[in-house]
Amino acid sequence: MTRRDALEALNHFIASCLPLYGDYQDAMKSGEPFLYHAILSPYLNCGLLNAREICVAAELAYRQGQAPLNAVEGFVRQILGWRENVRGIYWLRMPGYAETYALYAHRPLPWFYWSGETQLNCMAQVIAETRAHAYAHHIQRLMITGNFALLAGVEPREIEAWYLAVYADAYYWEELPNTHGMVMFADGGVLASKPYAASGAYIDRMSDIAKGASTTRS
Ligand SMILES: Cc1cc2nc3c(=O)[nH]c(=O)nc-3n(C[C@H](O)[C@H](O)[C@H](O)COP(=O)(O)OP(=O)(O)OC[C@H]3O[C@@H](n4cnc5c(N)ncnc54)[C@H](O)[C@@H]3O)c2cc1C
Structure with a gap:
């Protein structure tokens, strides 16, 4: 990975994906692991791109009429x-932040997080894509694999170790607040005002993946 690769990825995103980013950033579709997402986090996290230049590039696309406001606003807000x-x-609250256990969750992480062998179709799909690409977009991480861990009461350290191991963009300072706070609510509300817990109705509304039957077995 070089600076040149990083700039190519940024230019590709701005020209081809940013215009539709706002409309589809929360959507999940079978067989479309990337949709209109940026896939810029590995470059950003290792320093080949910086946050400011990415936001400036997106803003320029808006000013030149190449991307609508909802897309650019949505994207800049992510960064x-x-x-x-x-x-x-992370910098304000560590090291104590990682030690909190607001919901007293303690179940072991199910083995299918590693194997993908489960009859839960939405989980099987996201885990298969994760294994294939070391990537899942934010809503998949939060509302599929994260939501299941929250509802099942998985031990925060076990699910944190999983996110840290499986994604190409994983860095502890970034993974930990997302998992410990946003997904598991183990911080008692420092990052989010309430747990991101949802039923199958949410997944049904935001995707087509819950509708088909899983082909793998638990
Ligand atoms: C449980 C969990 C663990 C996560 N672990 C990581 C991690 O280790 N490293 C990481 O970079 N991101 C992490 N994220 C955030 C987010 O999922 C990824 O940044 C995003 O999926 C990267 O893909 P993208 O570049 O296509 O993102 P896009 O959807 O295109 O978003 C653009 C950029 O916004 C930034 N961004 C968006 N949301 C977040 C967020 N919640 N936290 C931090 N940055 C964000 C990223 O830099 C991303 O590249 C995690 C999210 C969850 C729910």
Whole structure:
């Protein structure tokens, strides 16, 4: 991975994906692991791109009429709103942050997180895509694999170790507040005002993946 690769990825995203980013950023579709997402986090996290230049490139696309406001606003908010917020929480709250257990969850992580062998179709699909690409977009991480871990009462350290192991963009300072705070609510509300817990109705509304039957077995 070089700076040149990073700039190519940024230019590709701005020209081809940003215009539809706002409309589809929360959507999940079978067989479309990337949709209109940026896939820029590995470059950003290792320093080949910086947050400011990405936001400036997106803003320029808006000013030149190449992307609509809802797309550019939504994208810049991910970087400035979420990434920088998560960074601030880590630096302000660590090391004590990782030790909190607000919901007293203690179940072991089910083995199918590693194998993908489960009859839960939405989980099987996201885990298969994760294994294939070391990537899942934010809503898949939060509302599929994260939501299941929250509802099942998985031990925060076990699910944190999983996110850290399986994604190409995983860095502890970024993974920890997302998993410990946003997914597991183990911080008691420092990052989010309430747990991101949802039923199958949410997944049904936001995707086509719950409708088909899983082909793998638990
Ligand atoms: C449980 C969990 C663990 C996560 N672990 C990581 C991690 O280790 N490293 C990581 O970079 N991101 C992490 N994220 C955030 C987010 O899922 C990824 O940044 C995003 O999926 C990267 O893909 P993208 O570049 O296509 O993102 P896009 O959807 O295109 O978003 C653009 C950029 O916004 C930033 N961003 C968006 N949301 C977040 C967020 N919640 N926290 C931090 N940055 C954000 C990323 O830099 C991303 O590249 C995690 C999210 C969850 C729910």
